[in-house]
Amino acid sequence: MLSLLATTYSILAQAVTDNTEGLKAIGAGLGYGLAAIGPGVGIGVVVAAAIDAMTRQPESAGTARTTMFLGIAFTEALALIGFVVFILLLP
């Protein structure tokens, strides 16, 4: 009985260690996908507001464009950190 338990345990343990690669891949994919949701919406909001400003006041389009790139850069950082985690988790 004990030997049976030991065998079952060893098989289970083996199954667990065998799954880590796959779990890492799933975690990497899910992690990047989840990390991209917020920045995606955020960049949309930033660009929409910038286009609004540019069409209302074309004479200040230069300032709006520069500020838009700044906003995009700050928002995008979160998605890029998600991408870094994705690269690090890849098996």
Next chain:
Amino acid sequence: MNILALKFPEVSQLFYWPDFAFQGTPLAMNKTVLIYLAALVLTLWVFLTAGSKKSLVPSGMSHVAEGGINFVEDSIVMQTMGADGKKYVPFLTTMFFFIFFSNIFEVVPFVQFPANAKMSVPLALSLMVWVIYNYLGVKNQGFFGYMKNSLFPPGVPKALYLIVTPIEFFSVFIIRPLSLAIRLWANMVAGHLLLVTFAVLSATLWDSTYVGAIAPAAMLVIMTAFEIVVSFLQAFIFTILTAVYMGGAIHPEH
């Protein structure tokens, strides 16, 4: 890795280049080092050839250099630092051209590797920027004034400083240089991965089906154009963020 029953190279293989000279010493050379040297030489070449001809009417390389300097001055320095920042135009222009040249090798045939997809030089550049804006802040506002302005932003209720100050410390002194480096590096890695994916896909599908290679090859062309824009945009964003940080250190918010 097997994706769609196609054989893909490992991700780490895409960014690994063996040393071919001075192996085992700190001066070991690989493809990335060569690309950086080429970017350095190109930057020097643009400005030295433009500067050697002293004529009133710009011609040839002078157009490139003057266009670059005007672009950095008008749309980066004047927008973020104002007239006080004009003495930093040479530094920012050099940085812009160096980053742009090392990025653009991503789409240059037979080289096709963005040198900034290795973390070393983006990190070194961002640490340099970190030193510079902290130095400028201490120089222009004094050590305690700089700490007060960056850690205790004005217009915040007194009790909130308990939360705001640690967050500001973390974001100004740790997150800023890291995010600057990670932004450049990760954008280049992502672009290189995209191009490699479509290139491998079209090559393998051409081997097996011929017709299936049309769509990935078209995507490869579109993505190459997109990556040219990205390599310009990342150089621009790196430079403009540097200018913003330097401007914030020179002119504190009141």
